[in-house]
Structure formats: structure tokens, C-alpha cells
Amino acid sequence: MTRKGPALTAENEVNHCHPVTLSPCHPVILIGYRGTGKTTVARLLAERLGWNWLDADAVLEARYGKTIRQIFADEGETRFRNMEATVLEELCRCREHVIATGGGVVLRTENRARLRSAGLVVWLTGDPATLWQRISEDAATRERRPDLSIGGQREVELLLQIREPFYQEVAELSISTVGRSPAEVVEAILSGVRSQESV
Numbered sequence: 001m002t003r004k005g006p007a008l009t010a011e012n013e014v015n016h017c018h019p020v021t022l023s024p025c026h027p028v029i030l031i032g033y034r035g036t037g038k039t040t041v042a043r044l045l046a047e048r049l050g051w052n053w054l055d056a057d058a059v060l061e062a063r064y065g066k067t068i069r070q071i072f073a074d075e076g077e078t079r080f081r082n083m084e085a086t087v088l089e090e091l092c093r094c095r096e097h098v099i100a101t102g103g104g105v106v107l108r109t110e111n112r113a114r115l116r117s118a119g120l121v122v123w124l125t126g127d128p129a130t131l132w133q134r135i136s137e138d139a140a141t142r143e144r145r146p147d148l149s150i151g152g153q154r155e156v157e158l159l160l161q162i163r164e165p166f167y168q169e170v171a172e173l174s175i176s177t178v179g180r181s182p183a184e185v186v187e188a189i190l191s192g193v194r195s196q197e198s199v
Contacts, residue, residue: 026119027097031167032177033160034103035134036124040182041189042100048186053098056105057144060087067144068102085111092118106166115170122189123171128156130178 028045030038039055046053060083061067071080084105091099092114105111115121126134132153168174175188 023119025095027092027094027099028120028122029092029099029101029115029118030122030124031101031106031115031171032103032124033126033131033156033163035131035138035156036126036177037134037182037185038100038124041124041177041185042098044182044186045189046098048190049096049098051096051098052094053100054091054094055100056084056087056091057100057102059091060084060102061144063087069144081108088114104163106163106170112166112170120193121170121172123167123174124177124185125167125174126177128153128160131160132156 028049028051030042030045032038039058042053042055057068064071064083066074068080071083081104084102085108088101088105088111091097101115106115135156173189173192175185175192177185180188
């Protein structure tokens, strides 16, 4: 089957990128920019499914004994991306798990190929203004993540321009998080899956 990226739609819509199914043999993998709520949604979705959940960034930090901010500062982005790819490869083999990934995991071609073959990939979306507001208000994120190099909403806009084609390439379902609580995002994911399974 040929995979195609979704057309960008109104922010409150659920977008089906291509046929969607849930299988306990494969993980559900959440992708998207920082501030879309991937970690919280992963936890809540796992509770609804009766599965386990993991945050890929937290797994990486625990394994290497440093925050992502420290890894960037001490070893550089290339080293971090190598670590990220190693962790992703392992997590993609999990069964009955919901996985929250880092926002830049889609930048590498091999990671995108791995995501496409691993399980159900759900892209959580948000507009730059909303994402910047969430990022700027999240003290825990600021402490653990590297600073934006340019800063502010403009950098969010620039990085989204780079990353959105990659998110589209691998996503099977696209869910807007704008104006939705994490619990409502979970309901939108489950609704999207059910509507596709009934087709």
C-alpha cells in the first residue's frame, strides 16, 4: 500500500492518513512537536487500553544518566540523535505499549522507516502559537530540554516547517491537540481508530 501524508485540516478535526488498526502485537507510537502532550496522552491512552507506556526521552535519560539538555551541551546533537535511534529501535519492539517519542525523532530516515513498520503511529499536532505557549509555561520541559536556538514562537514555526513533512510521512492518524484536554485527545485517537476499523 502506498502511504501518503495527510492534508492539513481544521485544527479540531481528526485526520486519517491511511488505514488504522490497533494490535497488541505492536505498539502505539505518538509523534509530534514538543508541547503537544505526547507523554500525558501516552499515559492516559495506555490506561484506557490496559497497556503499559513509556516515554522515549525518559528512557534515554535514565539509561545514559543525563538530561537531554546535558547531553546536547556535553556531547552535541549528533551524539544525542545516535542515542535516540538506539532507544527507538528497542522500544519499537515492545508489545502492548504506548510510546511517546521525542519531537525530533523523525529527522533521520532510518527512524522514519522504523516507525512506519513498528505499529500504529499517531501524530499529535498543534499550531505554533499554542505550542510556544505550552512550552514556555512548562518548567519541567525547560529544565530537561535544550533551549531553542533562535527562541520564541518563530523558532517553533521554522522547526515545524522542517518536521511536518516527516511527521506526515510516517503518521497513520493525525490528531489536533488545540482546544482539547489530554483526555479529549485520547478519545479522539480511539474514535479515529474505531471509525477506520468499521470501514
